[in-house]
Amino acid sequence: MTQDAILAVPVGLRPVKGQVSSVGAVRRLRALYALGHFARDIAERSGLSKDAVADLVAGRPATLDASRDAAVRACFDELSMKVGGSAKTRLRAQAEGWVPPLAWDEDAIDDPAAVPQVDAAAAVPESGERAVARWLAGESVVLSQSARAEVVGYLMEWSSLSSAEIGVRLGVSAGAVERQWERLVRRARVEGRPVPWRRVSRDRNRMLKQSEMGEAA
Structure with missing residues (x-):
């Protein structure tokens, strides 16, 4: 197919x-x-x-x-x-x-020298909208793989956080965040759903420098 x-x-x-x-x-x-x-x-x-x-x-x-x-x-x-x-x-x-x-x-699983995060594996992961909402509200929630993907999608689309900053919050690398985002975008496109995009960027939130204002004029 x-x-x-x-x-x-x-x-x-x-x-x-x-x-x-x-x-x-x-x-x-x-x-x-x-x-x-x-x-x-x-x-x-x-x-x-x-x-x-x-x-x-x-x-x-x-x-x-x-x-x-x-x-x-x-x-x-x-x-x-x-x-x-x-x-x-x-x-x-x-x-x-x-x-x-x-x-x-995701970045460590192919590294022969890497070791698994046993504490994370032992915890019971939570999934669903409730788990995502609780995590975003600041609660200490162990997210399932699907819930983590939802968090990545939400933060990449609606926040100005960089992939590295999102990775720090989730305990993964920036590369893992970016690949998850690419998968979400690709899946939405293939399934014919609205494709998510980064609605907030840091460039919009900062003041233009004097030189930049001159160039933009």
Whole structure:
């Protein structure tokens, strides 16, 4: 389906050919196991075989084709905001100490030296409009992946905060905020909804310098 194909294109510059490290793919699939997703559902949505999924979950091979890595990323983007119904995969993840998606910063998950944020993983994430409103009101709320995306969308569209400042508030990098914003814009465009845009900018809120006023005249 064209819509699914467009949404599956990774945001940002990634290798499209050759072999890449499997670290990110392994962590993403293990995180989906921690959410209780069935191996068959992961295989179906990623286009990989169940054997290929099982091998990656087991931590092998050390590298994989860039196209397969992209497929795992797309699958992760689709399923990381949902809870699966498999007790088997969830129990295996618990036994192995694998953490859910919330424990990984988007920029760190591919870094072999990075470690998950275990405290964030242990907390119970909240979702829905109520969770977003509470977070925006200043309450201490652990946001789910979907709620975090809503917060990013709201702040990028309606506030003058930079992506770096939003990242500080959410505990993620500026790059992660920008990629989430790009996904929101792209999804709205593909689904035919009004495309969000940055309505407030710092340039509008600051006074023009004398030289700028002369140039603008």
